[in-house]
Amino acid sequence: MFGTGELNDTLIRHKLRFIMAIIMIGFCVFVLRLGYLQIVCTGYYTEKSEDNRIRPVRLVPLRGVLYDRYGRGPLADNEMAFDICVTPNKAKFLQVPDKHRYEALQRLGLAPEAVLKELEANKGPEFEPVVIKRDVDKVTTAYLAEHNSYIQEMVIQARPKRRYKGLAVHTIGYTAPVNESDLGDEYKMNDLKGKAGVESVYEEYLRGKPGCKIVEVNAFGHTVRELPMGIKADPGQSINLTLDLELQSKAEALLEGKVGAIVAIDPRNGEVLVMVSKPDFDPNALQKDWKEIISDSSNPLLNRTIMGEYPPGSTFKIVTATAALEKGTVNTGTHFYCNGKFYLPNWSEPFRCHKATGHGSMNIHEALVESCNVFFYNVAHQKGVDVPLMHKYALMYGLGKKTGIDLFGEKQGFVPEIGKHRGDKINMCIGQGDLLVTPLQMANLICVMANRGFAYKPRIVSQPRSDKLEYAVDVRTQILPGTIDIIRKALNGVVKRGSSRQASLPDYETAGKTGSAENPRGDEHAWFIGFAPFDNPEIAVAVLVENAGRGSENAAPIAGQIFAQYFYKGQKRLAEGPGNSAISRNLR
């Protein structure tokens, strides 16, 4: 019966037996459960435990370093950047009040709520640290490392970051985190990939081979120790560019503040010594400045040496002269009279020479030296010299097609094949009209002159690391040596007596041709192409300054300074500038 209300030993003992039974059942359940977890399922849970603590960490290889032709520089190397990460399941600690944590968040400029929100959206693995702040400065990193025991949820991750010298920025290019489309076996999230210039062209040599280390981590994502397995990362191959660091920095200084391009090539092998495009950008701050850079109307990202297309102006007269001489319509005895104007029959406007009063009677040598337009108008007006002929020789000089330099994005310019109007060939013969060339093409053209009839394919990397790269490809033209000699002599005359005396040197014979290309956007583009020394050329230069005015005044002096830098390593320049010495010598 229930509810007797009597308390006696027998009854209590009876009830105790019931309680004992319940307790025994409870303990039996626990032992069975322990057996299930620890004996039946121990394999499963051991695996889970290892998944927790053992993590493969990708080792990002150091990217190959870029040096100049003499191993100087480095033009691009690596430094360590620090990112702050948080393991998603420990992120809640960010909200725990602590003076060190508060200080750290202040320095990082982060609000815990915002971070948590971001992490909530991130559906990654539980223990994979997520970057909450990239590129943290060294002082803050040191602070976090020092106070790590108070703010355990923050994990510092080091990663290599590209550091650029800031020279030849277009040529060298830049790196950026890979796009989603690149992700795969080779690239993982946040890997760097060359996005422009040499960084991009030689990506496969520079990037190296990633490795993997196996580490034991704690619940906060901190590495406790490295386990003795894994594969080391192979650093990328370093590359020597053909650029000459001193010459390059001199050229950059010369073009600073201007818009334009300079290319210098060693004509003996096609190695590019200088490649300047201005305005440029700071490749170290590209990510930060990106918006500003892409909205800049002067287009700093454009590598004007290979992507800028300009009318060649008078520099094209070399092509016209070649065509006429080869065709035989002109020889050294041919004279035309320049009175400053050229009247095309039944053409409303006269074509003008840059010297309004006229040059008088000119042969081809004088016409090139003085850059007389009227002489070339007359040449082009002759029967046989027409747009297709000039097109043929322009192509022979490498215009209208890519030079094949080992850089991406090269433009091919434009050389008209047929004239639509009678005036077209008159315009074309002095480098106007629809003609478009890149500074590199013009440097290549002057290399043909320097080499007396051939040029090597321009290259930017001097030590090819692969058989795929052709070494010094020789591009021969079919221009007769006689023709070349006539023009070369005239080009020497240009710097000796003509418009470009500032491109001459006291101890070396130089040669060149100026150009002042008319264009619809303002002042003429100033051109100068030239080489030195005259007999055994070592350096060929193309200088373009956009909307600067006459080439003789704005481009030729720059080339002169580059020649001086090349031959005197900048030592003599201060004592007697090449321009001044040339003038003084002329006066003598």
Place this chain on the structure above:
Amino acid sequence: MIPKGIQVKEFDFVILCTTLLIGILGVLAILSAAYSGFGSSNGIWNELWMKQLIRLVVALVAMAVVLFVDYRILHGFSYILYGIGFALLLILLLLPEKSGVQRWFMKGAIQPSELAKIILIITLARYLSDMKRISGHLRVFIVAMLMVLAYVVLIFKQPALGYALSLIPIALSMFYIGGINEIYLLMMIIPGIVSASTTIFILYKGWSIASITGVTTVIASFVIYGICVFLAYFLISKTRVRDGKKWVKFISVCVFAGLVIAMVGSGLLKEYQKKRLMVFIDPDSDPRGDGWQIIQSKIAIGSGGLTGQGYLKGTQNRLDFLPAQHTDFIFSVAAEEKGFLGAVFILLLYFALIMRGLKAIDRADDVFGSLLATGVVAMIATQVFMNIGMTLGLMPITGVPLPLMSYGGSSLLATFISIGLLLNVRLKRQ
């Protein structure tokens, strides 16, 4: 110095030894738990295991004091103690709120909930022993129940659901031994079990229960529960045990009452309490938050295998994947490092302690002593079941520490004092 009239041979050395052994194992487990997760450069006196060892000694002294004072003295003080306990819990509730949890007094030096448990045991023992002649009466049950409910509600309000719930098995076993009519107990237990499981089910199914949290609904539900219970009592009050049909009716009414409570009870739970109940069913529903503890505890225990990963070598513990590894999840640390054999050994120690405690109930001199012992044994057993059940994923997560092992002074002190009472009751006095 042994007080007169005590037969030393009746002193239960098994209880003393198991208690000390568990305590020392706890210190060792705490040493391992704090081995790497917490800074060890603070000097040996600041190490957690050292603190726990000192507390163990202090608790042992407290136990000795309790042991040498006749427990019958408490009989006279019990209602005053009850008042003090009530006041403490009330003050705690009225204190300015700090981070939502008010379980701690003075930076955790005193945990009133622990003290309240012992006081409740003493008071219930006093009341039920005073009423032993009429303990089957409804009035006794109601008064005793109100005494318990006052504490349960105050502790539940802190909020400390686990502690509050742990009082109920203690009370029930004391009622049972104390002679309260089992019908009343059934009228609590059946609706209790039904409502608990239904609540979890409702939460798991994600059914909206927000609409039935209004005060009127709560009152209405309790009225319905009251009617149900009355009906149930009426159904079998004049019945003999073997009248099957009436029992079926009784039980169905009780089940109905439980369902009603579940409807209300689930609405009364705080958001985090609901979540804890949910992850108990499905830890993967919130693997980063509340499911985390269950998942990691099971991984720790499971990866221990038969013989364990070795002392100080448990990776779940060492690398902090186990949460609260030195307090609530100390058993997981031991199970990971000592394996199945070690874990079963610890279970056996607790089993021995509880069995000897049950013997003390039987051998007590008087009803007051019996009931005191019952409360102590029930308290230890409840906490062991709640805590180890939680680490094994068999029970929902409640912040109930493992007696004698978990890091924490209040719990250790309270447990040692209770065991002191148990030993005291066990002593035969002439």
